[in-house]
Amino acid sequence: MxxxxxxxxxxxxxxxxxxxxxxxxxxxxxxxxxxxxxxxxxxxxxxxxxxxxxxxxxxxxxxxxxxxxxxxxxxxxxxxxxxxxxxxxxxxxxxxxxxxxxxxxxxxxxxxxxxxxxxxxxxxxxxxxxxxxxxxxxxxxxxxxxxxGKTLYKCCEGEGCFKCDECGTVQTGKCAPVECPLCHQPQGYYRINITMNRMK
Ligand SMILES: [Fe+2]
Ligand SMILES: [Fe+2]
Structure with a gap:
């Protein structure tokens, strides 16, 4: 050594x-x-x-x-x-x-x-x-x-589920709500789905 x-x-x-x-x-x-x-x-x-x-x-x-x-x-x-x-x-x-x-x-x-x-x-x-x-x-x-690409809160195909990290509500749609219907926080509170397999 x-x-x-x-x-x-x-x-x-x-x-x-x-x-x-x-x-x-x-x-x-x-x-x-x-x-x-x-x-x-x-x-x-x-x-x-x-x-x-x-x-x-x-x-x-x-x-x-x-x-x-x-x-x-x-x-x-x-x-x-x-x-x-x-x-x-x-x-x-x-x-x-x-x-x-x-x-x-x-x-x-x-x-x-x-x-x-x-x-x-x-x-x-x-x-x-x-x-x-x-x-x-x-x-x-x-x-x-x-x-x-402004796709953070968009679903690539059809509809997806978006979860608010503040209140936990799950909303379905093509994109996350601009304002959370439950807690009224803006879209930035919604979770971003990190897909670890995007890059090899
Ligand atoms: Fe490090
Ligand atoms: Fe690091």
Whole structure:
């Protein structure tokens, strides 16, 4: 096993910790944007993503303290992080691209390095988190496509069921009611059906 202090894995864990914290923060900001735009249910979905990122950050942090013990006072990292703004549609697209690079490229590469350096549990963690980031990408791609195409609350074929997340009423139709007939909340309170199989 490569000495932790000298390992590339130490730096990769610190880089990933920083990335997850920033991602969590950006999702919190995006959730606020979604809320302001009236997409209440989408805002809650995005907050769940933020929550997931903080859970990933915690695991990376704990790996650093597990192997670094009291010897890790400070880790210098050289890495780039995204700072971009835009509309909700833009942000969904940007974040789906970020998730793609973490899930498909960065974390699998870090996992291989951890394997080579003898940190099997770190390699496993990177691979497990990569899978979550891939699922995040799918969610964001769907939300982006449907928000852009104005099909978030439309049924693709015939009639569908739409459930209000506020009061629980289920309404049938070609699209979700503009205003909930039971609790009178706007359409943004209605649930969005996330279909995880949309992207292979
Ligand atoms: Fe994450
Ligand atoms: Fe993610």
């Amino acid at each position: 490569v000495d932790f202090q000298q390992s590339k894995t130490k730096e990769n864990l610190a880089r990933s910790f920083a990335a997850e914290c920033q991602e969590g923060a950006r999702y919190q900001f995006m959730a606020q944007t979604a809320m302001q735009d009236g997409y209440t249910y989408m805002s809650a979905l995005i907050r769940t993503l933020a929550h997931n990122e903080m859970a990933h950050a915690k695991q990376f942090f704990q790996m650093i303290t597990k192997y670094g013990g009291d010897n890790v006072q400070n880790i210098d990292i050289c890495a780039g992080y995204p700072f971009r703004s835009g509309t909700l549609v833009d942000l969904l697209k940007l974040e789906s691209e970020n998730e793609h690079s973490s899930g498909e490229n960065i974390y699998p590469e870090f996992a291989d390095i951890a394997d080579e350096e003898g940190y099997k549990d770190v390699a496993k963690l990177f691979r497990l988190i990569a899978d979550v980031e891939k699922s995040h990408e799918k969610i964001l791609v769907q939300l982006h496509e449907e928000l852009k």
